Amino acid sequence: MTPTTRTSLKGALLATTLLGAGAAQAQDVTLTIESWRNDDLSIWQDEIIPAFEAEHPAIKLNFTPSAPAEYNAVLNSKLDAGSAGDIITCRPFDASLALYEAGHLTDLSDLDGMSNFSDVAKSGWSTDDGSATYCVPMASVIHGFIYNKEAFEEVGVEVPETEEEFYAVLDAFKEDGTYIPMAMGTNDQWEAATMGYNNIGPTYWKGEEGRTALIAGEQSLTDEQWVEPFRQLAKWGEYLGDGFEAQTYPDSQNIFTLGRAAIYPAGSWEIAGFNTQAIFDMGAFPPPVPAAGDTCYISDHTDIGIGMNAATEHPEAARTFLNWVASSEFSNIFANAIPGFFPLSDAEVTLEDPLAQEFISWRDECESTIRSTYQILSRGTPNLENDTWNASAAVIKGTESPEDAAARLQDGLASWYEPQQ
Structure with a gap:
């Protein structure tokens, strides 16, 4: 092999090596x-x-x-x-x-x-x-209520669809006494708003219609459709069991999964954990409507x-x-x-x-919305999201009236949000 041939071969090999490296980098x-x-x-x-x-x-x-x-x-x-x-x-x-x-x-x-x-x-x-x-x-994540199927069968109640049926089921469990009607505490506050106010609220302010109207300043938090969810929450206290005021979020999860409560106001994020912890079959139902035939709304956040x-x-x-x-x-x-x-x-x-399928099936029968406080309305001080936490907890505990809670939230929002002034 001549020096010229050897040099050409080395050059070709080097070019091939560089080309291969470049191709690998590109891929x-x-x-x-x-x-x-x-x-x-x-x-x-x-x-x-x-x-x-x-x-x-x-x-x-x-x-x-x-x-x-x-x-x-x-x-x-x-x-x-x-x-x-x-x-x-x-x-x-x-x-x-x-x-x-x-x-x-x-x-x-x-x-x-x-x-x-x-x-x-x-x-x-x-x-x-x-x-x-x-x-x-x-x-x-979708909001609604998870329930203990075995408890419902034992007490002889059906899955509620309307407000009247919902409270009739809670009353039946309260009278029976075997199960706490509903597992939720107010110690941590956020669940009172997230699984309470923003769970049932869209039914009254009509989902996106009300949420976007609030952002535009066309509705206020003291309007009936925004006060009514607080009136509903004010009824919940008598069904949450003794000491619910000091009950934490993990406490509520344990009370339900151990089979001590019949209903759990929920978000679908609970499903995976509950599947491994609950010792009974579970079902779910969407927020009850005021009357049969009314449009169903869900927080699909x-x-x-x-x-x-x-x-x-x-x-x-x-x-x-x-x-x-x-x-x-x-x-x-x-x-x-x-x-x-x-x-x-x-x-x-x-x-x-099956429980996840139950939640997602509501998209076909209900109107979807998102939590009312999350877009735009919690950018100022006081923070509407955090204030909704303590207002919801206070209403459930009976330390603040629905009307006073709504007025406080409206005053706070109007203090910094121009469309509400």
């Missing part, structure tokens, strides 16, 4: 996903990531969650330092809106998969005027979304992944892996868990 993209759902780590590793990578072998996923309470601070620190992952799991409303306005999240309005979501589904991750959506909606770090070096790969999150395949994997967290897309989903 092997790793996307890092930031999230607060550290309890979902095994689901991502065992189910979601393998399903995506099987279809997209050139894109690898690295799921790196933080502790829930630390997520916002950790994420903001990483974003400011330029070290955050390519994909950002999004809390609903103001926390993610602030990230978008700071330039950390990309507008995904033109993503093909966004057409699979309604305006209500996108509301948790859209600008106030709806002109930009910056996270793909992943899942919602936007809970978790996922977006793209505006500083990612792999925007096309990130968009490929986010489009897949908007697909029917992802929706079915996620919904069955975490029963009670329901896909927000229009994709058809088949749920294996």
